[in-house]
Amino acid sequence: AFCLFGDGAVQEGVAHESFNLASLWELPVVFLCENNGTMDGDRANAYQAGPSMSALAEAHAIESSVASGRDPRETVAAVREAAEQVRARSRPRFLDVQSGTWAGNATFYATDVTGPTDLRSAAAPTGSDWYDRDDPVLAEARSLLADGVPMDALLEVDADVTRRIEQAAAA
16 A cells, blocks of 8 residues: 655654554555655754654664655656555655745645646756756656657656646546
8 A cells, every 4th residue: 555645644643653654564565655745954944853654664664765856767666666665665654755845835824826838848947946856757857858758758748647637527
């Protein structure tokens, strides 16, 4: 099973109860934390006493690893490896996927301040940390462009995905 959550969820007791029971009962779970928190001195973030998100899982005897959420290919490889280890050992695993803080992220009320992602932003620097460094969609678009995929092909796929999402939302 996969359990996906953000770093803020670890502030709640249910996360620790879930880690503890999964470890005690040797449940095959990949706990994937989308971690967009910012280090606060020697702590994982301003809301955690532990030195890292991984340390919180390790306190419950769950092995962990870290991946860059800014790099979709690295993230996919890390998820694949964690799933293989869970299947092989029938034990939980924690994956700390570190990403940048999205411009619309807020403690309780996230808003879409960036609007739809324009893949053409991958072709040249924009001067924005989010678009130039943190946005995983644009990072993958840059990788595909570097691999020789033409921008028109990326825009065609993007239009198809957008259409499918709109149809699903309407249904």
